Amino acid sequence: MTPGALSSTDGVRLLFAGNPLPMWLYDLETRAILEVNAAAVAHYGYSRDEFLRMRLDDIRTDEDAGRHRLRDGRIIEVDTASQAVDFGGRPAALQVVHDLTARRDSERALERSEARKAAIVESALDCVITMDAEGRVVEFNPAAERTFGYCQSDVVGRPLADLIIPPDLRQKHRDGLARHRETGHHTVLGRRLEMRAMRANGAQFPVELAITQIRGSGGQALYTGFVRDISDRKRAEEDLRLLNAELEERVRLRTTELQAAADELEAFSYSVSHDLRAPLRSIDGFSQALAEDAGSSLPAEAKGHLDRIRAATQRMAHLIDDLLSLSRVARSPMTRERVDVTDLAGRILAELGRQSPDRMVRLTIAPAMMASGDPRLLRVALENLLENAWKFTTGREDARIEVGQTQDGSAPVFFVRDNGAGFDPAYVGKLFTPFQRLHASSEFPGTGIGLATVRRIMHRHGGRVWADGQPGQGACFYFTLE
Amino acid sequence: MHEILLIEDNADDVDLTLRALRKNKIANDVIIVRDGVEALDYLFAAGQYAGRDPAALPQVVLLDLKLPRLDGLQVLERVRANPKTRLLPIVILTSSTEQRDLLTGYTLGANSYIRKPVEFEQFVDAVHQLGLYWLLLNQRPPLP
Numbered sequence: 086m087t088p089g090a091l092s093s094t095d096g097v098r099l100l101f102a103g104n105p106l107p108m109w110l111y112d113l114e115t116r117a118i119l120e121v122n123a124a125a126v127a128h129y130g131y132s133r134d135e136f137l138r139m140r141l142d143d144i145r146t147d148e149d150a151g152r153h154r155l156r157d158g159r160i161i162e163v164d165t166a167s168q169a170v171d172f173g174g175r176p177a178a179l180q181v182v183h184d185l186t187a188r189r190d191s192e193r194a195l196e197r198s199e200a201r202k203a204a205i206v207e208s209a210l211d212c213v214i215t216m217d218a219e220g221r222v223v224e225f226n227p228a229a230e231r232t233f234g235y236c237q238s239d240v241v242g243r244p245l246a247d248l249i250i251p252p253d254l255r256q257k258h259r260d261g262l263a264r265h266r267e268t269g270h271h272t273v274l275g276r277r278l279e280m281r282a283m284r285a286n287g288a289q290f291p292v293e294l295a296i297t298q299i300r301g302s303g304g305q306a307l308y309t310g311f312v313r314d315i316s317d318r319k320r321a322e323e324d325l326r327l328l329n330a331e332l333e334e335r336v337r338l339r340t341t342e343l344q345a346a347a348d349e350l351e352a353f354s355y356s357v358s359h360d361l362r363a364p365l366r367s368i369d370g371f372s373q374a375l376a377e378d379a380g381s382s383l384p385a386e387a388k389g390h391l392d393r394i395r396a397a398t399q400r401m402a403h404l405i406d407d408l409l410s411l412s413r414v415a416r417s418p419m420t421r422e423r424v425d426v427t428d429l430a431g432r433i434l435a436e437l438g439r440q441s442p443d444r445m446v447r448l449t450i451a452p453a454m455m456a457s458g459d460p461r462l463l464r465v466a467l468e469n470l471l472e473n474a475w476k477f478t479t480g481r482e483d484a485r486i487e488v489g490q491t492q493d494g495s496a497p498v499f500f501v502r503d504n505g506a507g508f509d510p511a512y513v514g515k516l517f518t519p520f521q522r523l524h525a526s527s528e529f530p531g532t533g534i535g536l537a538t539v540r541r542i543m544h545r546h547g548g549r550v551w552a553d554g555q556p557g558q559g560a561c562f563y564f565t566l567e
Numbered sequence: 568m569h570e571i572l573l574i575e576d577n578a579d580d581v582d583l584t585l586r587a588l589r590k591n592k593i594a595n596d597v598i599i600v601r602d603g604v605e606a607l608d609y610l611f612a613a614g615q616y617a618g619r620d621p622a623a624l625p626q627v628v629l630l631d632l633k634l635p636r637l638d639g640l641q642v643l644e645r646v647r648a649n650p651k652t653r654l655l656p657i658v659i660l661t662s663s664t665e666q667r668d669l670l671t672g673y674t675l676g677a678n679s680y681i682r683k684p685v686e687f688e689q690f691v692d693a694v695h696q697l698g699l700y701w702l703l704l705n706q707r708p709p710l711p
Binding site: 354355359360362363364365366367369370371372373374395398399402409 | 577579580582583586632633661662663664665683684685686687688690
């Protein structure tokens, strides 16, 4: 187009004034802007009057003609096209502006995103391997190089199957890929898989992987696999499995030993129950027979000796019975149920009352006491505690026995309190030890096994038992079951 | 009057049992066998008792549990397994109060389970009750 006069016909005005691209006319000599269109006013933010007071260089940034400054200070990247024209006899130029900023921005964003993706792939700890629809390697990141022992430059373009898939799995891989190409059917995409892989040196190892399908820039199908060497994990799992097996074996062995010990104890108790009692029957029986048969010919002192033999026999029999009961408490199987302690205490005390109808004891049993424990063992424990309370209040006119419950944190604490003989708190530690007694047998009979039995029952429940008392002022036994 | 079969290996217990029976004026003959095998021989008229009339069964059997050779529970099991002695009244008389002995004894078909008390007078009393019940009150099962 040659320079020509700008006519002011409507058509030309429309092409200039109504053009959606920013345009202006400037004086070639002074570079003063002579006219601008509405698109320029809208795009640059200057009013027409402002434009007409400006020169072209006021719009351009100093360093670069391809960059313009808007009224608000923002810089845009532009492509311009100019045409020399005659404007009322003066040499001028018509300039059209094409704002490239948006396109450049998106190009840069794409570049940055590509760079970021490359950086991720480069620095990923997992192998990132991409192949095309024919199964040829397209991408092989440094982690893959480290793991498999190949260089990316050596493997790109080669069939993946021949590189990292163990020979016995290659056909399966090729078949699957072919089927996928033909039918779109797949069994591996988008899932976490575990399989064997092969290094360059032929060593096989376990991997977990996930494969996704992506589209390349030309729209072709690509498959990216994220592969992780799980040899260490597998080894740890195997170690753990071995350790568990070994532990189980040890537990089995210990259980057998324990069972053997329990069986031995069982046999021992059984034997005690039978064999230790038999001689006692003989001693008692024949002492009695002697007393009867010799009768009147026996001096009174000798009769007294026979009585003492028989009393000793009875004590021994009680000892054996109590020992057996203690051992039974320790080895009997245990259940946990809700036990009505109020009801149980009431029944035991009623039975004690029937056995000694001449005793006057004031009983207080708190209502609605419930415990969680083995009903049979709890009965044995409560029997021991209440029989003790009953026994040690013997001879008191105002005997009192109380069964109640307090709270220790969230756990219920049960107690049996009496106002009987009590005990010296200095010896409280001996109370629960088998065969330890704090009173003479002549004063209060007993074998010293009852409280040991109670303690064993509480321990079996995971609870405990303790006591306080003063000589002559009664005792209080507390227990918990959890 | 039918006899009492006492299966007991302890000589002291045998004497004391006989004494307790005497004191209770129980006059039935008492056959004493010392172990489980001898007990079965007697009941089934075998071995040293081969000449005995196998149909003549005791009024009651007092059976100790701890016995040489075959123990009391094994004797009980075989006696109950034999149609001839299936209904024979058998009272277990033992030192044991172990739960499993009680349970096995009753499961195998014992008629009573009595623990021999250490105190002789209590034992005499137990034998008195035993004699009253099994020798006087109880009706023998019909012969098979």
